[in-house]
Structures are given as C-alpha cells and as structure tokens.
Amino acid sequence: MSHSAVEIRGVHFAYPDGRKALRGVELRIEHGQRVALLGPNGAGKTTLALHCNGIYTADAGSIHISALAVADANLPEIRRRVGLVFQDPDDQLFMPTVREDVAFGPANLGLRGNELDARVIEALDAVGAVDVAGRAPHHLSGGERRRVALATVLAMHPDLLVLDEPTSGLDPAGRRELVDVLRGLPITQLVISHDLPFTLELCERAIIMNDGMVVADGSTRDLLADEPLLHANRLELPFGFDPTVVRRDNRPTSPR
Amino acid sequence: MGAGHAHALYVHEHSPVHRLAPQVKLAAAFGFVLAVAVTPREAMWAFAVDAAALAVVVRLARLPVAFVLARLAVVLPFIAFAFLIPFVSSGERVDVLGVSVSQLGLWGAWNVLAKATLGATVSILLAATTEIPSILRGMAQLRVPETFTAIAAFMIRYLELIAGDLRRMRTAMTARGYDPRWLWQARPIATSAGALFIRSYERGERVHAAMLSRGYTGTMPPLDRRAATTREWLVAAAVPAVAVSTAIAAFLALA
Numbered sequence: 001m002s003h004s005a006v007e008i009r010g011v012h013f014a015y016p017d018g019r020k021a022l023r024g025v026e027l028r029i030e031h032g033q034r035v036a037l038l039g040p041n042g043a044g045k046t047t048l049a050l051h052c053n054g055i056y057t058a059d060a061g062s063i064h065i066s067a068l069a070v071a072d073a074n075l076p077e078i079r080r081r082v083g084l085v086f087q088d089p090d091d092q093l094f095m096p097t098v099r100e101d102v103a104f105g106p107a108n109l110g111l112r113g114n115e116l117d118a119r120v121i122e123a124l125d126a127v128g129a130v131d132v133a134g135r136a137p138h139h140l141s142g143g144e145r146r147r148v149a150l151a152t153v154l155a156m157h158p159d160l161l162v163l164d165e166p167t168s169g170l171d172p173a174g175r176r177e178l179v180d181v182l183r184g185l186p187i188t189q190l191v192i193s194h195d196l197p198f199t200l201e202l203c204e205r206a207i208i209m210n211d212g213m214v215v216a217d218g219s220t221r222d223l224l225a226d227e228p229l230l231h232a233n234r235l236e237l238p239f240g241f242d243p244t245v246v247r248r249d250n251r252p253t254s255p256r
Numbered sequence: 257m258g259a260g261h262a263h264a265l266y267v268h269e270h271s272p273v274h275r276l277a278p279q280v281k282l283a284a285a286f287g288f289v290l291a292v293a294v295t296p297r298e299a300m301w302a303f304a305v306d307a308a309a310l311a312v313v314v315r316l317a318r319l320p321v322a323f324v325l326a327r328l329a330v331v332l333p334f335i336a337f338a339f340l341i342p343f344v345s346s347g348e349r350v351d352v353l354g355v356s357v358s359q360l361g362l363w364g365a366w367n368v369l370a371k372a373t374l375g376a377t378v379s380i381l382l383a384a385t386t387e388i389p390s391i392l393r394g395m396a397q398l399r400v401p402e403t404f405t406a407i408a409a410f411m412i413r414y415l416e417l418i419a420g421d422l423r424r425m426r427t428a429m430t431a432r433g434y435d436p437r438w439l440w441q442a443r444p445i446a447t448s449a450g451a452l453f454i455r456s457y458e459r460g461e462r463v464h465a466a467m468l469s470r471g472y473t474g475t476m477p478p479l480d481r482r483a484a485t486t487r488e489w490l491v492a493a494a495v496p497a498v499a500v501s502t503a504i505a506a507f508l509a510l511a
Contacts, residue, residue: 050465076473079469084466086462091459091462094467095413096409097389107477108477136413
C-alpha cells in the first residue's frame with residue numbers, strides 16, 4: 001500500500017454567503033497515524049472535517065481517502081470509510097435507544113439480523129458501553145454519550161476516525177476514559193481539539209490551521225513548545241503546563 | 257435534563273401486560289376506544305362493564321391504582337366543560353337538586369364524562385406498560401407509514417433537549433431580573449420562542465449531517481422487528497372484545 005490514509009490537495013471552499021472557509025488546504029496523513037488538528041475558532045477545522053466524508057463539496061482541489069476520491073459516485077463507500085464524530089453527541093444520537101442508534105450506520109450498509117446485532121455489541125464493547133444498550137440517549141451521562149457517539153461510527157468499521165472536539169463537556173474522568181478508548185483503537189485518527197494536553201497525550205503529530213490554511217505541521221511536542229507559533233494562532237497552553245517535561249512514558253506512541 | 261431511567265408515564269414492572277408485543281397492545285387500545293365511543297350513552301351499565309375490564313388489566317399489569325387515578329387528572333378540564341352542558345343545552349328541563357337543567361344536556365355531560373375517562377384510562381395503561389421505543393416499533397409493525405413513526409421518534413428524542421434549552425433561556429432571563437407576571441410582559445417570551453426555533457432548526461441541520469455521515473439515503477433502516485404470536489393477539493383481543501360485545505348488547509337492549 002503506497003497510498004496515504006488521507007490525501008487533501010489544494011482544497012478551497014466558500015460558504016453560500018461568500019465567506020471563504022478553506023483557502024488551499026494541503027494535508028497528507030499516513031495509515032495508523034493519530035493527528036491533532038489545532039487552530040483558533042473559525043480557522044476552518046470543522047469545515048475541513050465535513051469535507052472528509054463529502055457532507056461539504058470542495059469548490060476546488062481534491063480529497064482522497066485510502067486512494068478513493070471523495071466524489072458523489074463514491075459517497076456510500078467514503079461514508080463507510082470515514083467515521084465522523086460530531087462535537088455535540090446529541091446531534092449524533094437521534095434514535096430512541098442506544099442499540100438502535102449504533103445499528104443505524106451498519107443497517108444503512110445493508111447488515112441485518114444476527115450480523116447487525118453482533119456489530120452493535122462489538123462497537124459498544126470497544127467503548128465499554130454494552131450495559132447502556134437499552135437506554136435512551138438522553139438518559140446517559142456526558143461521558144457515556146460521548147463514548148456511545150464514538151461507537152455509532154465504530155460500528156461501520158471505518159478506516160479513518162475524524163473527531164470534532166471530543167473532550168468538550170467531559171469531566172476529567174470522562175476525558176481519561178476517552179483517551180484510553182482512543183489510544184486502544186488501531187484506526188487512523190484526525191482529532192480536532194482545543195484541549196492541548198489531550199492532543200499531546202493522544203497524537204504524535206499535530207497540524208495547526210488558521211484562516212483556512214495549514215500553517216504548521218510537526219510533532220505535537222515541538223509545536224506545543226513553540227510559544228510564538230501558538231501565540232500567533234490564538235492557542236494557549238493551560239497555566240503551568242510545560243509540554244517539554246511531560247514524562248516520556250506518557251508520550252504518545254505511533255501504532256505503525 | 258431528565259435523569260430518570262424511563263419517561264414519567266411508564267411504570268417499571270414485569271407483568272404479562274408489560275411483556276405483550278407493543279403492536280397488539282396498540283391495536284387493542286385502539287379497538288377498545290372505538291367500541292366505547294360508539295356505545296349508546298343511555299346504557300349506563302355498559303360503561304361499568306368496560307371500566308371493570310380495564311380494572312382487570314390494571315390488576316394484571318400490577319399498576320398502583322393511585323398512579324392510574326392521579327394520571328386521570330388529565331381529563332379534568334374536559335369534565336369541567338362537560339358539567340356546563342346541562343346548563344346551556346336546550347330541550348326538556350328536569351330539576352336536579354332544585355336547579356332546572358336540560359335533560360339532553362345531562363346525557364351529553366354523562367357521555368363526555370364516561371367516554372373521556374375510559375379513553376384516557378386506556379392511554380394511561382398503554383403508556384404505563386409500554387416504553388416509548390416499543391410503542392414506535394409497534395406502530396411500525398402495524399404498518400403506520402415510516403414518515404409518521406420517524407417524525408414521532410425525532411420529536412420524542414429532541415423534545416427534552418428543546419425543553420432544556422427553553423428552561424436555560426428562562427433561567428438566564430430570570431437571572432437578569434425578568435419576572436413575568438402580566439400578559440404585557442410576554443414580549444421576551446415570544447422573542448425566546450423565535451430564538452428557540454432557530455436553535456432547533458440549526459440542530460436539525462446538524463442531525464441531518466450526522467445521519468448522512470452514517471450512510472442515510474432517505475429511508476430509515478428497519479430495526480428490531482418482532483412479530484407478535486397468535487396467542488398474544490388473542491390475549492390482547494380480550495379487552496376490545498369485551499367492549500365490542502358490551503356495545504352490541506347495549507344496542508340490542510335499547511332497541
């Protein structure tokens with residue numbers, strides 16, 4: 001396999017109101033990498049995420065997921081390959097019960113009966129949420145909701161996970177559980193986040209976007225240690241946090 | 257946000273009524289209401305028979321009688337309205353406790369009172385023994401068009417979120433000294449309804465994007481269907497059967 005997991009070339013996009021959100025994004029992610037996507041509000045991070053599975057269509061440029069172009073003809077397979085986890089789990093969980101919600105994706109792929117049930121249990125097991133299968137989404141805690149939202153896309157056996165602000169609204173324990181789940185998944189991940197310690201723990205590589213373009217790309221530790229770079233892009237480390245002295249065994253490892 | 261395990265109308269139990277397939281309960285409830293609605297109002301004993309049938313179901317479902325009676329409060333406004341009928345109706349007058357009222361009106365009031373109470377009781381029994389997702393599945397099994405079940409499902413799923421939004425907006429208003437007591441103070445409420453609409457509309461767009469992301473192409477996948485057994489149909493049919501035979505007997509008795 002010589003192709004990349006994600007290959008984004010010269011993507012431009014403007015919203016219908018004329019606001020330019022992406023101005024020539026270039027990005028390549030290799031299989032098995034976990035990459036953090038950082039940047040201030042309005043940098044175009046979520047817009048880029050919604051391009052990865054064809055919810056938005058680029059005005060110019062191209063996106064390939066494992067060598068398959070994101071184009072109308074390929075959308076069903078693209079949406080199988082790219083698992084998008086939305087920022088608000090309440091947007092993602094729309095069925096009456098957790099079980100039905102997790103089954104929604106694989107059922108759209110044509111799975112039925114026992115095969116479908118097995119897929120649902122497998123996905124819920126991967127996030128440690130089998131016991132809430134029969135519950136209604138609005139009766140779950142924030143952390144459970146977040147993990148179930150992740151299960152709804154894992155059930156489609158994606159090749160790439162795109163997570164939009166996965167730690168927003170989580171308490172420290174919920175955040176810890178999420179890190180453990182994500183680190184255990186052997187799937188390429190693109191993680192949009194403002195939570196810099198979280199990205200340092202999870203991702204070996206980071207990309208900074210600003211004003212619709214990629215402005216920096218390197219090891220997460222190096223980028224987070226570059227104070228002028230962070231400052232120029234409205235990013236800020238928590239008070240007292242020094243990425244250069246984080247224990248070595250806490251450093252994220254690349255699966256491949 | 258709701259922290260309970262199920263909705264407020266549901267009573268967690270493991271009774272034979274709870275275990276029945278939702279579609280047979282829906283069909284039985286509907287049949288019962290229809291039969292009660294056409295029962296002639298003059299046959300007062302017929303409604304007593306119907307009520308007795310429901311009392312048996314309450315017992316079988318192990319529902320607390322106090323719970324059912326408390327939920328029945330929902331029909332009180334209708335009953336209050338029904339009590340006006342004898343006073344405003346025309347026709348032959350009779351004296352009740354020294355007050356002259358219309359005889360036809362009395363029958364009208366009784367009609368509303370008996371039928372509304374029985375109908376509401378059936379709905380309470382259905383809701384108390386069937387969880388909302390099951391009711392939706394039962395509707396799908398009864399071939400209710402998917403558009404209706406999907407709309408109902410989304411409404412139930414998001415109603416609580418929207419109510420939560422509204423609560424937070426009200427709290428935010430109260431926190432800034434807004435304490436509406438009179439109608440002319442209602443403007444901020446109307447404004448917040450508009451804001452709520454926009455918020456809900458935007459959420460709808462995000463939910464749609466989330467659905468597309470998981471391969472939605474315009475039809476909901478069929479999920480979790482269980483056909484009801486003949487035995488279940490027969491058991492559930494007992495309740496509307498009582499109401500139907502009572503209605504027929506009442507017609508014959510009055511003929």
